[in-house]
Amino acid sequence: MVRFGKTVCDVGTDHAYLPSYLILNGISPKAVASDIGEGPLENAAKTVRAYGLSEKISLRLSDGLWNIGENDAEDIVLCGMGGELMVRIIDETPWLRNGNKHLVCQPMSHAEDLRRFFIENGFTIEKETACEDSGRVYIAISAYYTGETKAYPPGFIYYGMLPVSTDNLARAYVEKQAQRLKKRTDGIENNEDLFAEYKLLSEALKDIERKLENADG
Ligand SMILES: C[S@@+](CC[C@H](N)C(=O)[O-])C[C@H]1O[C@@H](n2cnc3c(N)ncnc32)[C@H](O)[C@@H]1O
Numbered sequence: 001m002v003r004f005g006k007t008v009c010d011v012g013t014d015h016a017y018l019p020s021y022l023i024l025n026g027i028s029p030k031a032v033a034s035d036i037g038e039g040p041l042e043n044a045a046k047t048v049r050a051y052g053l054s055e056k057i058s059l060r061l062s063d064g065l066w067n068i069g070e071n072d073a074e075d076i077v078l079c080g081m082g083g084e085l086m087v088r089i090i091d092e093t094p095w096l097r098n099g100n101k102h103l104v105c106q107p108m109s110h111a112e113d114l115r116r117f118f119i120e121n122g123f124t125i126e127k128e129t130a131c132e133d134s135g136r137v138y139i140a141i142s143a144y145y146t147g148e149t150k151a152y153p154p155g156f157i158y159y160g161m162l163p164v165s166t167d168n169l170a171r172a173y174v175e176k177q178a179q180r181l182k183k184r185t186d187g188i189e190n191n192e193d194l195f196a197e198y199k200l201l202s203e204a205l206k207d208i209e210r211k212l213e214n215a216d217g
Contacts, residue, residue: 001104001127001142002027002075009034009073011064011089012081016044016057023056032072034060064089065096075102079140083110087117097122097145106140112157112177114141119156122147128161130169137173154200155207165215174208181205 002008002022009032010019019031033044041059048057060067065076076096078086086105090096096103103123107114118125124146130139141160158177162170185201188194 001129001140002077003102005029006074006102007031007072008075008077009065009068010077010079011062011068012036012040012078013044014040014080016047016059018077018079019057020047020051020053023053024051028075029056031057032060032068033057034062034065034068036061036063065093070095070098074100075104077104079104079106080108083107083112083114086114090123091117091121097147099145102126102142102144104140104142106138108138111139111141111160115157115160118143119152120149122149124148125161128163128170130162130167130173132169137169137176139170139173153207154203155205155211158204158208159211164212171212171215174212178205178208178212181208 004027006028007030008019008022008028010016011034013019013033013035016033019028019033022028023031033048035041035044038061041061044059048054048059062068078089086107090103095101105114115125122145123143126142126144128139128141130137139162158181159174162174164171164174181201181204185198185205188198191198
């Protein structure tokens with residue numbers, strides 16, 4: 001999802017494997033590998049040295065994008081964090097509200113918060129993809145700012161742009177989201193205090209089920 005030829009910043013890089021891959025494969029000309037922790041940045045430094053990439057990858061200690069400048073990168077990658085943290089990092093970076101900057105996010109949890117944030121804050125979700133590693137399905141979302149906000153069906157934040165009709169992994173991921181919602185709605189069905197949540201989640205669940213049925217057809 002990182003665009004060919006674009007400079008990149010990998011936020012929360014840990015071992016800097018991703019920026020190293022992007023440079024070694026000629027996808028990115030230059031990268032910033034950033035992390036909030038000194039330990040991960042030491043890991044990153046080892047990888048960068050091992051591959052002789054010190055000229056092309058700069059290491060930066062930074063909470064989110066606070067120490068990253070607008071001119072440092074065109075594509076910004078956030079992988080292996082929770083969706084809520086990604087929302088916080090994106091929301092506090094005004095220069096991401098620029099259509100030339102593209103985001104690639106791989107949320108480990110709460111992807112629905114990230115999608116909701118994107119739709120309600122003028123970001124367009126361009127593409128989503130699912131992949132599997134050691135039996136677990138992961139998703140990645142690419143998005144960029146257009147300034148447009150639009151209404152969305154209640155289940156959208158759970159399935160987004162995942163290609164459920166053509167990709168079994170995407171479908172498996174969305175089915176898992178549906179199971180999670182079903183468990184929650186069954187659990188709160190008779191709780192009057194949580195009626196508003198029940199109603200919201202039930203509508204989302206119906207929409208997800210419709211989406212999966214239509215994908216079958
Ligand atoms: C699970 S690792 C993911 C590493 C790599 N991105 C990947 O997907 O394999 C999460 C990394 O995010 C970093 N991190 C956590 N909060 C952060 C923040 N607010 N800003 C930058 N990095 C952060 C952690 O220090 C850690 O190195």
